[in-house]
Amino acid sequence: MTSAATPAAPAAPGTPASRPPWWRRLIGFNLLTAVVLGIGGYYLGWFIGHQISSPTFTYETATDENDVALLLAYLFGVAGFLIGMGFANYPVVRLLGRPPSLREKEEQGISRYFGLCTDHKVVGMQYLVGIGVFFFVGGLNAMLIRTELLHTTPTVVGPSQYLSLVGMHGTMMMGMMTSAILGPFANYFVPVMIGARRMAFPRVESLTFWLLMAAGFILVSTIFFGGFPTGWTGYEPLNNEAVMGMDSYIVFFALVGVSMALLGLNMLATIITMRAPGMTWSRLPIFVWSVFATSILMVLAAPVLIATLTMAALDRTIGTTFFVAGGGGSSYLFENLFWFFGHPEVYVLALPGFGIVLELLPVFTRKPLWGYRLAVSGMLGVTLLSFLVWQHHLFVSGINADLRPFYMLSTEIISIPTGFIFLCVMGTLWKARATFTVPMLFCLAWAFNFLIGGVSGVFLSDTPSDTDTHGSLFVMAHFHYTIMGGLVFTFFAAIYYWVPKMTALRFNERLAKWHFWLMFIAFNSTFLPLFALGMKGMPRRVSSYAPDLHGLNVWVSISAFVLGFSLLIFLFNVVYSLIFVRRRAETNPWHSKSIEWQLPSPIPVNNFTQIPTFDSDPYPYGTPSPPAFGEAAAPAPAGG
């Protein structure tokens, strides 16, 4: 896959001629070893769990349920998986005082995508495929949920399985998709955009990916342990009552938390310390700013989640009562801790979308970004405020009811910095020379969707109005408009925009347009009626509802199936264009002036032959102006 034109790439120590036979290559630190050690670790943990726990708890012996065993099995399994992958090598070698390997698997062919690789571009591709797979698993759950809701009473799946589906869909989307843009696109393009050759911590970068994959696998494994009944919020004390499948949720979300925190930390370190000469803060591409803001949220919010879930796991195993009212604990404590993570979490999902839209609009409008500073302050404002609003999820809970005016105010204040982003979008569109390519269409769809999501959020932030809509499908519609309409649409914008650079292959444009239009129409047709359903009194997460709501539910389900079908078109396009047809993309099909498009595609291993210097802002569209960075080979007219 590596381009031949990479003068900076040092010659690989193991050239293909001297490679050992295939069976020899299976031994060593690779995916196979990782899976073997992972399974081994799993059974070791299971065994230890039964040894230390089963004789003491009557419950476990009576029901064949042993949370200690399952939790240990998961933890040992993940540890084994990571060791097999080779993540322990570097620390061990350093401990032994030997010189460590400075880069790993950067030169190998296709196999580097299946292991620990320190090339940020490989990790980006890994993320894109890995997250894509779990995105489709989560989407499949949604299809099953909507199939069940074709009926007013539980018919297709039982009520228990229905809740497991709801929980898996929500948890998968809220967990895996936190990295939907930071994982693939920030890992791939942030180092390039700031003129660096790699991330600050390349091994940690790879670790975040493999942790996320292990987590996703654990979440899916919940179906072998009875699923979990709590939805993605995992409220106590239902959490404490639930069967062993709940432990899958706990371990999944804790691992996602670790992955998020490390990813955020890595991004912050990279953006702060590794900018090339001339890449001042005011020249940072707006996408990098959004990654920066998101990373702050990840680093500060994820540890709270990890701590909360650790407490939940202790409640379930060794009999602490943090969240059990009967033992002096409080269900409020869990709600507070969860939403202190949970609200920043939704901005972790929304902020990268802002960045993508503002980054792509200048390219397709042929104009500089309008209001750069306003956009940056909007993102940082959202980051700060998102830690001050979490109790708006708890307006009817009775927690600190006297503080509700404050949370109402702080929640509504968040619409000011979000409004900045809209003003920047509108300003950039002003007198534009817009071409409506597929990425541009997805960006415009973002503006429409997020507008509806934002306006419905005003109703939810108002306590009297929230009394009717809290816990109803209105909320569900609202956050699908902001997250699916805000994140997933920009995720596809980024895919259509950047994958031609990442793979050097182009998508079939006609299929892409079909995908867009079908997805946009079906999305709105699915989620707009849900506002009405919520207002009419249909709660979230139910499989039985009033018969007079049946017609609307059938409409929503059919729209959801069309939405699912539009994603199949995308999948078909991926397989068709990137695997079978393989038409080569131009180096810079969008005529972007951003630095990543000036490099050959795919980008060589070390990105640059020589670290670039930056001497102008990143959006030199419109009037003739000097090139964005010193190394640019494109003959740009001088002066201006």
Added chain:
Amino acid sequence: MREPNHARRLMLIWLIATVIVTPLVVILVGPNIPPGNASEQASGHVTDNTVLLGMATPVLLLVLIYLAYAVIFFRQPQGAALEGPALRGDTRIQTVWIVVTSLMVLVLAVYGTVRLLADNGAGSGSGPNPVAKPSGPKLPVQVIAQQWAFTYRYPTYGGVETPHLELPRNQMVELHVTSLDVVHSFWAIQLGVKADANPQVDNVVFVKPTHLGRFEVRCAELCGIWHGQMFDYGHVVTPASFQQWIHQQQVTFAPVTRKLPPYKTTYLPEPTRRGE
């Protein structure tokens, strides 16, 4: 062709649309939004939602009209590769935008707070010691949630506990919502009432039913596999038939009432850990 004055055209379209659409939304849509007028709180929500809609409509129209206008008029000519004007911001527009949005947010927050306090918590669960207490006589009713049913206890009628909910019309009711196991949420849909039921917590909510009739009660917080089946109906009745009904309940459930623990705002929940 001379470039038209886009700003003036946009302004005009938006003004006309706002002047036409906003009153239509406020008059036609607003009053028809659930939950209706079954209680003072529900009517308050309708007013509140109407005001919010009235404020949101011009904003929604502004952005939508702008987007549509931009898509129609700010296009790259066919086959051309022109660059747009290099505009990088406008301090005046940004200042106006910030001031206007900030003012709207302040108005929203102040209005929401006033409604919340004036409607005595607006039908939302307000914790054990609500600040906005209604004056005058109140009928206390305890809502006890458990997997997967609500029961109701009337402390002023001998602490009788019944699976049915009836409330007298035009009487301020003080609901005490609590749970015996996991978190539930008491949602009386047409009354505009929602309050979480937490174990060991007394969540108070005030509601004054104003119209006779049936209302739906649903659980609005995921509470286990039969969460979806946790629904029921309550009735708003005349004070006279309420008296008749509650005495009948007292007689019917007298054997149960004797065995119940004395009325308290919360009850020690049953163990929630499986099997212990």
